[in-house]
Amino acid sequence: MRTEIPVLDLSDLAENAPPEAVQRAADALLEAFGTYGLVFIKNHGVDRGDVEGVYDAFVDVLERPTEEKASWGGPDIWYQRGWTPPNTEQAVVAGGQPDFKECFFAVGSELDPRCKRFWPELYADNVWPDQADTFKDSTVALSQQVHGIGLRLLRGCAVALGLEEDAFTSLVEGGASLSRVLKYLELSDDQLGTGILWGEEHTDFNLLTLLPGGCFYMNGKRVATPPEGQVGLELRTRPSAAEPNGRVVPGRPPEGCIVAQVGQQFEVLTGGRFLATPHVIHAPASIGWTRTSFAHFVHLHGMVPVAPLAPFASADPEYAPPVLAGTYGIKTLIDIGLAPTSELDRLGYRHYGRLADIRAREE
Ligand SMILES: [Fe+2]
Numbered sequence: 423m424r425t426e427i428p429v430l431d432l433s434d435l436a437e438n439a440p441p442e443a444v445q446r447a448a449d450a451l452l453e454a455f456g457t458y459g460l461v462f463i464k465n466h467g468v469d470r471g472d473v474e475g476v477y478d479a480f481v482d483v484l485e486r487p488t489e490e491k492a493s494w495g496g497p498d499i500w501y502q503r504g505w506t507p508p509n510t511e512q513a514v515v516a517g518g519q520p521d522f523k524e525c526f527f528a529v530g531s532e533l534d535p536r537c538k539r540f541w542p543e544l545y546a547d548n549v550w551p552d553q554a555d556t557f558k559d560s561t562v563a564l565s566q567q568v569h570g571i572g573l574r575l576l577r578g579c580a581v582a583l584g585l586e587e588d589a590f591t592s593l594v595e596g597g598a599s600l601s602r603v604l605k606y607l608e609l610s611d612d613q614l615g616t617g618i619l620w621g622e623e624h625t626d627f628n629l630l631t632l633l634p635g636g637c638f639y640m641n642g643k644r645v646a647t648p649p650e651g652q653v654g655l656e657l658r659t660r661p662s663a664a665e666p667n668g669r670v671v672p673g674r675p676p677e678g679c680i681v682a683q684v685g686q687q688f689e690v691l692t693g694g695r696f697l698a699t700p701h702v703i704h705a706p707a708s709i710g711w712t713r714t715s716f717a718h719f720v721h722l723h724g725m726v727p728v729a730p731l732a733p734f735a736s737a738d739p740e741y742a743p744p745v746l747a748g749t750y751g752i753k754t755l756i757d758i759g760l761a762p763t764s765e766l767d768r769l770g771y772r773h774y775g776r777l778a779d780i781r782a783r784e785e
Pocket of ligand 1: 624625626
């Protein structure tokens with residue numbers, strides 16, 4: 423087995439790419455997403471200066487008073503737009519340990535208005551701070567650019583798996599794909615050495631996650647050299663007979679590459695051919711460090727069943743029963759502490775009371 427995460431040349435997925443390039447991309451994607459759940463991408467066209475521009479604007483916006491930040495989104499829309507305060511979200515296996523981060527969510531594309539009626543929180547309108555045009559414009563532009571890369575990857579994955587080229591992209595249009603700008607917070611002195619993490623191990627619940635690369639800061643100043651030691655993204659490979667727990671490998675990309683990783687929806691659609699990547703974010707072993715990061719989450723359209731596609735139907739029992747992607751979102755947001763558990767009571771038929779009222783009037 424290879425021991426290195428493949429690097430995909432995005433130009434191999436260009437329209438009119440020669441057959442040998444298409445084959446090279448397919449080999450890289452099958453190995454990367456099949457074994458690691460993650461691929462490094464070069465020649466992606468994302469300008470590092472643009473990414474840092476988003477972070478600069480984001481860090482500025484985070485300086486605003488907490489009361490103002492709390493007015494951007496909030497619990498009514500399950501924090502799906504605007505600001506998420508520190509210590510709000512928690513990974514399913516975190517054992518009650520919230521993540522040390524504050525984030526901002528926004529969508530960069532048109533959402534299906536019908537989905538908005540069914541899942542108003544997941545399909546909420548963007549919420550922007552006042553007088554933050556640079557933050558808004560740079561975030562939306564990066565979101566759209568990275569989404570385009572995601573679509574190219576999805577077409578490449580479909581071809582690699584022997585499916586129609588639009589097998590995945592046709593399931594995404596109008597869905598609530600969204601971007602998150604995030605700041606991992608500084609640890610206090612007494613948290614050092616306690617095994618505390620910036621992000622507990624988890625798998626993403628969407629289809630595909632794209633990470634154009636983060637920045638480290640020491641005492642608030644951006645620094646080019648990351649802290650020493652085991653810091654940042656680490657992932658777990660597919661379990662095998664030889665390695666039943668998988669193998670933990672660093673996820674830091676080669677210089678200039680960006681990262682894409684497999685989410686739960688992709689695992690289900692491919693019947694496990696691609697495996698959702700368990701990943702963890704390690705915090706530095708010294709104080710003073712913070713980190714910004716940008717993640718774009720490509721989601722299925724809310725009305726798409728999260729079930730293996732026909733060629734992978736032999737995996738149905740493992741992923742039964744199917745639910746619509748929008749409803750899958752509700753369940754996950756409950757699991758990670760962002761939506762109230764009472765939402766589960768709203769699933770299914772809600773009009774039994776009508777007949778009860780009629781019968782009551784007849785008595
Ligand atoms: Fe994640």
